[in-house]
Amino acid sequence: MTEQHRNTAAARGRMVKRAGAAGLAVAAAAGLGLAAAGAAQALGSQAAATAAPTCKTSDLTASFGEKLGGGMNHEGVVLKLKNTSGHTCNLRGYPGLGLEDSGHRTLGSSVHWGDTYYAQDPGKKTLSLKNGRSAEAVISWTHANAGTSEARHAGYLQVTPPANTTHKTLKLPTWVDHGRLEVTALAPNVPLG
Structure with missing residues (x-):
């Protein structure tokens, strides 16, 4: 393998790692978004319950x-x-x-x-x-x-x-x-x- 091929292979490896890390970051952000949406929905239900007054x-x-x-x-x-x-x-x-x-x-x-x-x-x-x-x-x-x-x-x-x-x-x-x-x-x- 020539020096140029080694540099190109190493560069491709770094790009694959960066792309993988970026994909993980996007997936994590999407997961956090879904979790936040679920939490907001749960809080909305709780807020509706707490918004009602206590029964007298x-x-x-x-x-x-x-x-x-x-x-x-x-x-x-x-x-x-x-x-x-x-x-x-x-x-x-x-x-x-x-x-x-x-x-x-x-x-x-x-x-x-x-x-x-x-x-x-x-x-x-x-x-x-x-x-x-x-x-x-x-x-x-x-x-x-x-x-x-x-x-x-x-x-x-x-x-x-x-x-x-x-x-x-x-x-x-x-x-x-x-x-x-x-x-x-x-x-x-x-x-x-």
Whole structure:
């Protein structure tokens, strides 16, 4: 191989390396562009969710869905919160709960957030509730000690939506051991079982 051929071959090798590096740079830039577009789309969805106001107690109606029973003195109910505000609003987390007697006097109670006897906790997620849409949580308690000092004879359940200080009241005539309630986070649907 002559000196001229070696120089030409070396020059071609450098050009191929530069072209390869340039191609990698273009591919990387394209990849970053796609990633940025995906991130912008995700942020747009989050921005839409955060742009909606938090659901106020007055934006929602509260009702009971399916009543839950079973052995071992367990009892429960599916709680439904429906957006009736006329606009989209956000809910995130667990409803506050409390017990009242038949005369609407507050009873001593405690609430455990997480798994219940009837359902696993779906965890806290921001729910963007369009007008007319509902979220639900599963509530459970035991009633083994009806009539004892450890049991509370409830007449009503207080339901405070997350991030609110006022509540709705639902009729709930039952005994609740130690006034202890368990509730899952709100979700579009909480699977039972």
